[in-house]
Amino acid sequence: MAEVVQKVLDVLLRSESPYLLFFLAIFLPGTCICAWRWIHQRKPSPIARSDHKKSGIKNEVPVITPLRDFSWQTTEPLQLRPFRGKEKYNLTMAIENLDPSELIQMDNTYEDRIKKRKSILDKHHDIVVATNEKSSKDIRIRTAVSELYTFVLGTYLPTRYPGMFRISHGAGNPSKTFENFVTGAKWPTRLAERTPTIQALEILTQTVDEEFFILLPDLSAPVDNPKYILQAYATCFPSGFNTSEKLGLRLADIHGPVPGYADKLERSMDRFFAKIDVGKFVKRVNWGVTTETDLFAAFGSMYASQNSDPQTEQVISPENLKVDQTVLRCERQTLHRLPQSRALVFAFHTYTYPLQQIKDEGMGEELATAIEGLKKGNIPNIYAYKRGDIWGQAVTQFLKS
Numbered sequence: 001m002a003e004v005v006q007k008v009l010d011v012l013l014r015s016e017s018p019y020l021l022f023f024l025a026i027f028l029p030g031t032c033i034c035a036w037r038w039i040h041q042r043k044p045s046p047i048a049r050s051d052h053k054k055s056g057i058k059n060e061v062p063v064i065t066p067l068r069d070f071s072w073q074t075t076e077p078l079q080l081r082p083f084r085g086k087e088k089y090n091l092t093m094a095i096e097n098l099d100p101s102e103l104i105q106m107d108n109t110y111e112d113r114i115k116k117r118k119s120i121l122d123k124h125h126d127i128v129v130a131t132n133e134k135s136s137k138d139i140r141i142r143t144a145v146s147e148l149y150t151f152v153l154g155t156y157l158p159t160r161y162p163g164m165f166r167i168s169h170g171a172g173n174p175s176k177t178f179e180n181f182v183t184g185a186k187w188p189t190r191l192a193e194r195t196p197t198i199q200a201l202e203i204l205t206q207t208v209d210e211e212f213f214i215l216l217p218d219l220s221a222p223v224d225n226p227k228y229i230l231q232a233y234a235t236c237f238p239s240g241f242n243t244s245e246k247l248g249l250r251l252a253d254i255h256g257p258v259p260g261y262a263d264k265l266e267r268s269m270d271r272f273f274a275k276i277d278v279g280k281f282v283k284r285v286n287w288g289v290t291t292e293t294d295l296f297a298a299f300g301s302m303y304a305s306q307n308s309d310p311q312t313e314q315v316i317s318p319e320n321l322k323v324d325q326t327v328l329r330c331e332r333q334t335l336h337r338l339p340q341s342r343a344l345v346f347a348f349h350t351y352t353y354p355l356q357q358i359k360d361e362g363m364g365e366e367l368a369t370a371i372e373g374l375k376k377g378n379i380p381n382i383y384a385y386k387r388g389d390i391w392g393q394a395v396t397q398f399l400k401s
């Protein structure tokens with residue numbers, strides 16, 4: 001293990017590629033930490049894994065604890081401050097185990113976010129949802145999407161948030177209906193045979209404020225060297241990329257080819273993904289700063305204005321910084337494996353916090369230090385990748401003022 005980590009670190013330290021850095025920033029820390037945890041802890045998952053092995057049962061459902069008195073209207077959004085204590089941006093951004101009950105968070109932004117999601121779905125349908133099904137025989141993708149759909153609508157939401165969602169059984173009708181008390185929507189909990197797969201993704205998009213990437217192993221890859229491919233998605237709030245361009249790509253290619261290094265890195269990332277067992281849920285938080293950027297940011301750069309061409313973007317001067325449109329943008333990312341299709345579901349929820357708020361909380365200095373720390377860790381190019389070149393000086397000056 002140490003040898004693999006060492007090799008990857010070697011590659012990392014020599015690299016100039018922003019794609020590589022992105023990939024490393026997202027996945028390498030997880031790979032190392034999870035591999036380490038996996039070796040040293042092997043904590044039992046919420047699902048009795050030994051039973052699973054003994055009986056060979058595959059369709060285990062995680063235990064979801066209900067929040068009976070939960071009120072979404074009075075629940076503030078999570079306040080994530082992942083930059084705290086980060087004087088240097090090191091490869092130690094932890095991937096943490098996640099209680100499956102906490103997979104999807106609800107708060108007082110729910111209704112507005114869902115409205116926004118619906119309008120973005122209508123306006124940018126193919127960027128928001130797509131599947132890579134080549135023919136109706138291609139049942140793997142449909143099976144995975146349908147499993148996620150039924151888990152979220154049929155099990156997770158009505159169990160976790162009984163005050164917001166309910167399952168009703170029609171009289172004499174064996175099929176069940178999911179009811180959303182907030183939006184008034186009603187949907188079947190299972191995809192009917194004639195319903196196109198894409199519809200499940202459309203419904204997910206307007207039911208939860210989460211972006212979903214569904215990954216399946218490439219059947220043509222050798223068993224000892226699994227490769228994961230993005231086969232379906234529902235992403236309303238992509239941050240600086242057009243998800244449609246990523247469909248059908250292997251993990252390593254999602255962020256562009258990295259000459260000479262792709263193979264090694266691809267392997268470590270795919271191995272990390274391959275080791276996520278059914279019943280294991282993990283999470284992490286990604287952060288950046290955006291200026292004049294909508295939640296839907298499929299064009300331009302996540303980290304600077306979407307109205308400008310990233311190639312020719314001008315450095316923002318302190319006096320030109322639009323403070324009221326500058327936010328700390330955090331993604332709460334989760335990863336888990338569906339028990340039956342064995343597809344991996346990578347999901348994230350986007351939180352934004354006005355820069356002024358961070359400053360008012362007295363954390364301006366700390367955020368400024370973390371921004372400058374991007375340059376000081378063992379992957380200094382992450383600063384340019386996050387487009388710190390464009391906004392960094394103006395933002396840190398504001399935070400320190």
Ligand SMILES: *[C@@H]1O[C@H](CO)[C@@H](O)[C@H](O)[C@H]1NC(C)=O
Pocket residue numbers: 088090092377378
């Ligand atoms: C970050 O990495 C540098 C260089 O590898 C190391 O010297 C430093 O101790 C690390 N800091 C933390 C907090 O891990």
Ligand SMILES: *[C@@H]1O[C@H](CO)[C@@H](O)[C@H](O)[C@H]1NC(C)=O
Pocket residue numbers: 127242244245299
């Ligand atoms: C997004 O990507 C798709 C697939 O490559 C392409 O057809 C579409 O034009 C892109 N949309 C934008 C707005 O870039």
